[in-house]
Amino acid sequence: MCAKCGKIDDACLVFVKTSEKDVALWNAMILGLAYHGDVSDSLVVFSQMERTGVQPNDVTFIGVLSACNHSGLVEEGRVQFSSMADKHGLSxxxxxxxxxxxxxxxxxxxxxxxxxxxxxxxxxxxxxxxxxxxxx
Structure with missing residues (x-):
């Protein structure tokens, strides 16, 4: 909710303080950062999500691809789009x-x-x- 209201700092604080992060919380942070132009942080959060072993879903990749789109990161977008099926089994x-x-x-x-x-x-x-x- 904080990210949707534009309070990214508050959203980050809630995110950091939450010990059990499910895919919905990761998605909220990735999408919130991407939507508000914090593209590099959005992609960093996605990388952290992968490292922690949380399986991304369709919503995750909408956030990741949107982040790439906002910054013109064509190669990163290609890699992430391909990884949906190749790495994560998502169509x-x-x-x-x-x-x-x-x-x-x-x-x-x-x-x-x-x-x-x-x-x-x-x-x-x-x-x-x-x-x-x-x-x-």
């Missing part, structure tokens, strides 16, 4: 693909963005096609 959903399309499009990687749409397991919807059109 990217439309939301993850839309984040990647936005990231690739903003960076001018339009051919790669189009190839991502062509290779999606889930049929692209209007949001995906819209993200691709906006990127172009």
């Amino acid at each position: 990217p959903k439309l939301e993850h693909c839309a984040c990647m399309l936005d990231l690739l499009g903003r960076a001018g990687h339009l051919k790669e963005a189009y190839e991502l749409v062509q290779n999606m397991v889930i049929p692209p919807d209007s949001i995906i096609w819209g993200a691709l059109l906006i990127a172009g």
Whole structure:
């Protein structure tokens, strides 16, 4: 709640003082930091989450990919997108693909963005096609 209200310092304090951190708490911190522009800290928290052995979920990767998108970290975004399936056994959903399309499009990687749409397991919807059109 603190992060959603823009009180990142308070959110960090609650996070640090909580001894039993579940995936929801990790996600709240990752998303809160990313949303408020603290991209590097968001990615650091994600790395800490992985080191502690907490399994990330779909929501985690929306935060991580959003953080990459906000800073134009194309290579980091590619690595994290791939790691969803390769490392964590998660299938990217439309939301993850839309984040990647936005990231690739903003960076001018339009051919790669189009190839991502062509290779999606889930049929692209209007949001995906819209993200691709906006990127172009």
